[in-house]
Amino acid sequence: MTPGKGGSGESTLDAPVVLKLGGSVITEKDRPETVDEPALAAAGDAVADALDRGAIERLVLVHGGGSFGHHHANEHGISTSEGTRDAGAVMDVHGAMKRLNRAVLSALHDRDVPAVPVHPLSLAARSAGVDDDLDLPLSSTATLLGEGFVPVLHGDGVATAGEGVTVVSGDELVVELAAGLGADRVGVCSTVPGVLDDDGSVIPSIDDFDAVADALGASDVTDVSGGMAAKVGELLALDAPASVFGPDGLEAFLRGETPGTRIE
Numbered sequence: 709m710t711p712g713k714g715g716s717g718e719s720t721l722d723a724p725v726v727l728k729l730g731g732s733v734i735t736e737k738d739r740p741e742t743v744d745e746p747a748l749a750a751a752g753d754a755v756a757d758a759l760d761r762g763a764i765e766r767l768v769l770v771h772g773g774g775s776f777g778h779h780h781a782n783e784h785g786i787s788t789s790e791g792t793r794d795a796g797a798v799m800d801v802h803g804a805m806k807r808l809n810r811a812v813l814s815a816l817h818d819r820d821v822p823a824v825p826v827h828p829l830s831l832a833a834r835s836a837g838v839d840d841d842l843d844l845p846l847s848s849t850a851t852l853l854g855e856g857f858v859p860v861l862h863g864d865g866v867a868t869a870g871e872g873v874t875v876v877s878g879d880e881l882v883v884e885l886a887a888g889l890g891a892d893r894v895g896v897c898s899t900v901p902g903v904l905d906d907d908g909s910v911i912p913s914i915d916d917f918d919a920v921a922d923a924l925g926a927s928d929v930t931d932v933s934g935g936m937a938a939k940v941g942e943l944l945a946l947d948a949p950a951s952v953f954g955p956d957g958l959e960a961f962l963r964g965e966t967p968g969t970r971i972e
């Protein structure tokens with residue numbers, strides 16, 4: 709598990725790949741605080757294999773909330789726009805996300821992936837009612853990457869001027885990380901095989917929100933961060949190409965392919 713690649717002072721490191729493992733994939737989203745162990749193991753296998761083979765040099769992982777963060781946020785009425793000033797509520801959401809993060813880290817460590825946690829609640833801030841103003845300092849993540857680790861961030865609470873603490877989604881973090889670290893590819897692994905049109909077919913590529921807006925909805929299960937509509941909106945803001953795909957597309961993405969829906 710000792711970091712093997714990269715090193716301080718190197719200037720020729722590859723641009724990182726940013727991959728989000730959706731909470732809907734790695735948890736049973738309709739059963740509070742339940743990890744989907746087989747799904748997490750399969751994701752861990754795919755990530756470990758891609759790193760072992762050198763298919764990816766530098767990787768930043770993000771995971772969503774699934775039945776951990778969303779469940780508690782929903783109970784306390786917290787969302788990406790509605791905040792709380794109740795420290796107990798903040799700890800319920802953050803504590804649940806740290807428990808899920810611990811499970812993700814363990815699955816990666818079992819496979820010798822040098823994964824380390826980065827908790828957004830301790831780093832990030834934004835202002836209420838202002839779009840796209842998330843401030844996520846990246847020096848710890850960038851330094852960990854340069855030292856050969858795989859930083860693992862997660863949807864979390866975030867200090868929000870004017871609202872207390874709101875929710876920051878993994879999708880928002882993906883956008884900040886990809887832009888700030890100069891990622892060359894972004895993958896969002898969700899429970900669906902891609903963004904689906906009205907007939908349930910995977911839309912191959914999206915470059916305009918309005919063109920697909922009618923097909924985009926929230927999540928089928930408890931979700932305080934906007935489901936697929938928010939995801940597509942976030943990813944369209946990126947310079948790097950992004951793919952939304954299901955668990956069956958994860959290995960292909962890690963091989964360098966663009967399964968599912970390409971968003972650019």
Ligand SMILES: Nc1ncnc2c1ncn2[C@@H]1O[C@H](COP(=O)(O)OP(=O)(O)OP(=O)(O)O)[C@@H](O)[C@H]1O
Nearest residue numbers: 730731732772773774898904923925927928935936
């Ligand atoms: N047009 C669409 N195509 C695909 N999924 C859609 C669409 N409209 C709404 N959805 C919903 O969006 C969900 C995916 O978003 P969701 O935020 O739940 O996933 P996730 O990011 O994997 O999970 P989490 O938010 O816990 O990390 C799908 O499971 C589906 O219920």
Ligand SMILES: C=C(C)CCOP(=O)(O)O
Nearest residue numbers: 772773777863877878933
């Ligand atoms: C609900 C919380 C705390 C995390 C939300 O992150 P997401 O599942 O990526 O939308």
